[in-house]
Amino acid sequence: MDAYILDAVRTPRARAKPGKGALSGLHPQELLAQTLKQLPLRTSVDVADVDDVVVGCVSQVEAQGANIARNAVLAAGWPISVPAFSLNRFCGSGLQALSLAAMGVASGAQRLVVAGGVEQMSRYGLNADGGGTDGGNEALRGRFFQVPQGISADLIATLEGFTREELDAFGLRSQQLAVRAQAEGRFDKGLFPVVDPRTGEVLLSADDPPRSDTTAQKLAALAPSFVKLGEQVAGPRGETLDALALAAYPRAGAVRHLHTAGTASGIADGAGAVLVASRDYLRAHGLRARARVRAVSAVGSDPVLMLTGPALAARKALDAAGLKPRDVDLWEINEAFAAVVLQTARALELDLARVNVNGGAIALGHPLGATGSILVGTALDELERSDRSLALVTLCTSGGQAVAAVLERV
Template sequence: MQFSIAIMTSCALYNTRTHLCRHLEVVIVSAVRTPMGSFRGSLSTVPATKLGSIAIKGAIEKAGIPVEEVKEVYMGNVLQAGEGQAPARQALLGAGESCITQINKHNNMHLLFRNLLCNFSKKSVCDLCYLPHVGLPLCTPATTINKVCASGMKSIMMAAQSLMCGHQDVMVAGGMESMSQVPYVMAREAPPYGGVKMEDLIVKDGLTDVYNKFHMGSCAENTAKNSGISREEQDAFAINSYSRSKAAWESGVLAKEVVPVSIPQKGKPDIVVKEDEEYRKVDFSKVPKLKAVFQKENGTVTAANASTLNDGAAALVLMTTDAAKRLNITPLAKIVAFADAAVAPIDFPIAPAFAVPKVLKAAGVKKEDIAMWEINEAFSVVVLANIKMLDIDPNKVNINGGAVSLGHPIGMSGARIVGHMVHNLKSGQYGLAGICNGGGGASAVLIQKY
């Protein structure tokens, strides 16, 4: 009884102490991602949680910090059906047979008791919680974030909030998705005459406007019409995206942010994937000949000028400047400001144009001060419409290509574009990333290179 009272008292003091917001400066010390595989392509056998594990491990290794320094993990993940409980927690622990065996070996009341105590101790991690074979300490909390396409970016924003308030001092944030492994489902009801209807959860949970009962591509068509953006403009943008991505890979620009994925083979050497798959799969001569997908008559959105279904993960290590000094780490960039915005669900493609001004105002920065823009290419028309509404220089937007050519694993993309800016800005420059999400939302993050 006395032990229970002591624990509850400690909890109350802990919550009171750590939720007092002091607005500490937050920096990014590493940012990595896996390659992005095509739908049913090179990474299709790798679960989202495993891709997340690879990204988390890579980010921590790049940061050069002990794993026990990471106090919490947030990972975006949209299409969670069939992945099992708590996908971010699985990614943190490096889910797999060897991981489960190791955990079970230590899973007894003594460990649980020690875990409970270590959460309130002054030590960074309990000795028994740290299992090197698994990766991060077992007592490290993890949370899965779902804000549709903005999930990865929202994870970064929420981690930054926690760090700014002094609730934690070192965190990992990112996103992961395996669209290749998303299951089909049927309703749990008595089978009707004529058989059951299977639904594709990629479409139902990821790509359908639940308010208007149509595909996100129909929203893109609506934006193209309202913004006066032609099929030819969208096709030209897509071709430019593919060209920029190809040039970025050939010059080594994209390789520096990628950690390879090793896929075990039965009786054969592992297959190592270390390059994006999608950007090589294009025939420019066919782009203007493709039929519109979502609006048969006078439609403008095609398979070529829209993003694709993909697999991948990204992760960043964030910490306070005090933690960076304590760990003797030179930051790559600092998080200056971030914001969300919302519009009518059908207008989700233009939502970033409402989030970006909020960020600029909060930071006291002008749009002319932004050296690099990343606007997620859910569809070519998304970027074209936001460039028009924000009146920004298109030559500063998605300079190394984007989701149309590289791919769009929806839980990952928001984290990917922030990480990409981290690697490509020059010292002192500002970079602003914006991403729309289903339901009429958007998120945006402003960073400054150290």
């Protein structure tokens, strides 16, 4: 694939506390607009050359509706000739935006595309669009009853035989690595301070979710998050959500509820953007790329188990690039839940020392539509910092899907 990343930039991630979070008072268009403004400052490209802006956003309602991508382009002061559109592949939306940008450039149809994502979860939290997991389609539920992600995560942990201690250990690892990365300035290259557009006051200049005081003892004391959810009656014959999950996977015997607030991703506000260019555009303007997009992929997986797609998407992208899992230096596997990363690592026989080396969404938060583009920047920064070559970014999504991208440092 002949598509190149010129640069990647992101906001800090803020805890999604309505009215209290550092970014909760900012209009989500402004959150994305400030991100877009950073790209020409960092690369000296003429934004009038941008062929399209592709933005992932999951909850496209109210202030995040009305094609937030186009309105953010206008809010950023970019030329009105620059088009933009929004997309939703749930948690994989930000990386799907990169995939479309890379495909457009590699095909020769476009020369310069911005891929990004935004989510202001302090305003629009989980299920803000009211669609739930399946849009309330009873006919579909007769084929696949898509239980909530927390139930799926606990079912995966049950089927894989992960213990509470293993999940807690992974949650602690995420916090410790994120705190270390922040202290060492590993995130600084891609970050910019978000400001109040009226006053210029800095609202947030660094990720605020990592908890440096996390201990194994504190994690062990947390109650499982999805016990009561699993007991909710939802089936047509009075089945609980746990029973519906077990109907699809009877070999589990029982759903062991193991995930807690310490082993699941936190909701967050944030935005990210990646500038993708063709080889011809780079040559014509004397620009140097940071990385090449070697391959991208998207897959469907079991909509009940839901969160096991990353291993499949990773293999598909690696096959397209002519690579094996062992060839990848760094992995960014979105930490939707601890079991997702552990299951993916087990399926691909990965050394965890190469996985999420600077922590992940358990510690840093998961602004749904933005996380994919944020992880691309995280991977590029770490490839350069550690002088390595290849990274793979992958995210699971609701409905049983996953996306992946293989990045090669230039």
